[in-house]
Amino acid sequence: MNFNLRQAVLANVQGNNEQEIQHTITDAIQSGEEKMLPGLGVLFEVLWQNSDPSTKEEVLSAIAQGLQK
Known part of the structure; x- marks a missing residue:
């Protein structure tokens, strides 16, 4: 099985608007x-x-700066 994670992620967010991308990022960070x-x-x-x-x-x-905290 040849799975390309990069391509899978890009395909998952392809065509998303800024709000959807922000939600994806926020959700990923908050989930931890x-x-x-x-x-x-x-x-x-x-x-x-x-x-x-x-x-x-x-x-x-x-x-x-974030790493200094």
Whole structure:
């Protein structure tokens, strides 16, 4: 069996609007289930690949600040 998790996650959210994507992210975080982490990773990859250098710096800064807490 050849299962591509990345493609499965992308197919699951393909065509979702911003509100639906936000719900997916919020639900994944609130559930606290480890099985949701790969999906969040795929969404992060989409964000990263579609961000300009300035946005990437903002994301990195926010992550670094969050890790300081």
